[in-house]
Amino acid sequence: MIKLKKILFTFCLLLCANTFSQILSSTLEKKTLALGEVDSFVIKIDNLNNQKVSAAPKNELLPFHFEEIKDSVNARPNSYYRKVEFSVYDEGKFTIPELEFKVGDRVLKTISYEVEVVNTAQKTDAINDIMNNKDVELDMQDYWQLYKWYVLAALAVIATLIAIVIIVKYGKKTKxxxxxxxxxxxxxxxxxxxxxxxxxxxxxxxxxxxxxxxxxxxxxxxxxxxxxxxxxxxxxxxxxxxxxxxxxxxxxxxxxxxxxxxxxxxxxxxxxxxxxxxxxxxxxxxxxxxxxxxxxxxxxx
Structure with a gap:
């Protein structure tokens, strides 16, 4: 009888712990990416019981090489949801380390992830222009729009030089x-x-x-x-x-x-x-x- 009571007590204790403790989970959509490809990283926390979640500011959650595109947060009284969309523009293997989220007095951590970034372009791939270059004939109005500031600047310099010559040559004589x-x-x-x-x-x-x-x-x-x-x-x-x-x-x-x-x-x-x-x-x-x-x-x- 006593043994049965201990089993029931232990079962209730575990049930309460699972019911009232916070559960953090994280998901990385893709672990292998092409250069510039968009990936998403999701963090969920359940059983918050109106407790505040503290974490890195928006667009500052991931390390240096991860270029964050969008960082959306949905915080509710009993749950926390954060989705970060990102790209990587360097080849190689990069790590998303353990990330800390503070819930009340507790600190919860995600697991770390390794992301491999590859260059899918081949040296033999042909690069085609969208359309061929076209010769465009320019009229006088087009040339004026292109060079008018140079012409006006030249005229201003010439006018200034003429004014200086007139002042030097005739100014003193008049005075x-x-x-x-x-x-x-x-x-x-x-x-x-x-x-x-x-x-x-x-x-x-x-x-x-x-x-x-x-x-x-x-x-x-x-x-x-x-x-x-x-x-x-x-x-x-x-x-x-x-x-x-x-x-x-x-x-x-x-x-x-x-x-x-x-x-x-x-x-x-x-x-x-x-x-x-x-x-x-x-x-x-x-x-x-x-x-x-x-x-x-x-x-x-």
Missing amino acids: DSPVVATNQTLKELESLRKKMYVEKGDFRSFYVELIDISRNFMTKQYHIPADVLLTDDLIDLMKRNNTISQENEKIIENVFMRGDRVKFAKTFPDEKTMEKDFADIKDFVKRSSKDLEFEKLRKDA
């Missing part, structure tokens, strides 16, 4: 032309007038700036070093050079000599004299173009 120098100096003289040195009786500041403007103008317009020469040397150079008309030479000589005397406090001009000197310099600037025209005619002759 330094007699008209530009005259207009710039007239603006500087107008700025000097607005400072009202004449009305304030500040004759020293008036003559210092008036002569500086005149010297810079002569340097640009006549290309003589008026900005660095002393007054006596500048007057002597003008008379020897004959570039400036005698009328303009006389104005420069009178104003510059008076400016030097004012600078060293040897004379104190009145308002009328200062206004006349300003007007004379302004007229000299305006008439300078005639000096240049005469000098050009003299050289051409």
Whole structure:
């Protein structure tokens, strides 16, 4: 009687273990594959009893050489189903190792599988094109579509080179032309007038700036070093050079000599004299173009 009870107890224990324990199974569809052929690997776990299954992430279950194409997972309260479709693109034998799946506190493992990959192509196999090559005639529109960016790039380079040549050749001449120098100096003289040195009786500041403007103008317009020469040397150079008309030479000589005397406090001009000197310099600037025209005619002759 006691022996029978032990047998019944053992039977019930085994029955409960099989009923409530998880069962893992795995299946590999094909163990020999051609290069690039698709195979499938299936894992099943039953009797989960609402326990969570933890495993490698999707598309990361198989080792390196196995190119996973599709990894689908179907998890239910009492079962887990995972199917991985894959291909191998290298010849040889490759192993799917034991893979771990954690169910609750238990770790279940699959068995390992060996997959052999073979190249089914033969060296003698003929390779045929799908269709023969065809000659296609291209018209002007087709050639334009093919080469338009090269043409546009070439035109852009040519236009850039032309612009650089024009700027280098004519830009400086325009900037330094007699008209530009005259207009710039007239603006500087107008700025000097607005400072009202004449009305304030500040004759020293008036003559210092008036002569500086005149010297810079002569340097640009006549290309003589008026900005660095002393007054006596500048007057002597003008008379020897004959570039400036005698009328303009006389104005420069009178104003510059008076400016030097004012600078060293040897004379104190009145308002009328200062206004006349300003007007004379302004007229000299305006008439300078005639000096240049005469000098050009003299050289051409």
